Amino acid sequence: MTDQTPRETQTTREALEMHLAQAITRCESPVVEEHLRAALQHCRKLPPTPLVECPVCGVVGLPERIQAHNCEDNVTGV
Known part of the structure; x- marks a missing residue:
């Protein structure tokens, strides 16, 4: 995990999606990866x-x- 903050041009939703996607690529546990993918899907289904x-x-x-x-x-x- 880095100390980077989201770019000022990113919305909170965009930052959340970015962090979830990055966590999936770094995840070593299949169970955790499954949970992260589910969270990312729910994030993408949020109402505008x-x-x-x-x-x-x-x-x-x-x-x-x-x-x-x-x-x-x-x-x-x-």
Whole structure:
């Protein structure tokens, strides 16, 4: 396991899927691998995250991306 954090452009769901997929490739136990594959399948079946609108500039996107975006770029039209 590494100390890497998910990229800022990744959603929580994307980070979870990445970590599960990496764990499967490193797993040495068939029983654990089966559980990881089941978890990955369930992760991929999760309902989509609803989009939200920024109250300042009106841009629409995933909640974690809206929270991290720069409103100034959108307000000035750049």
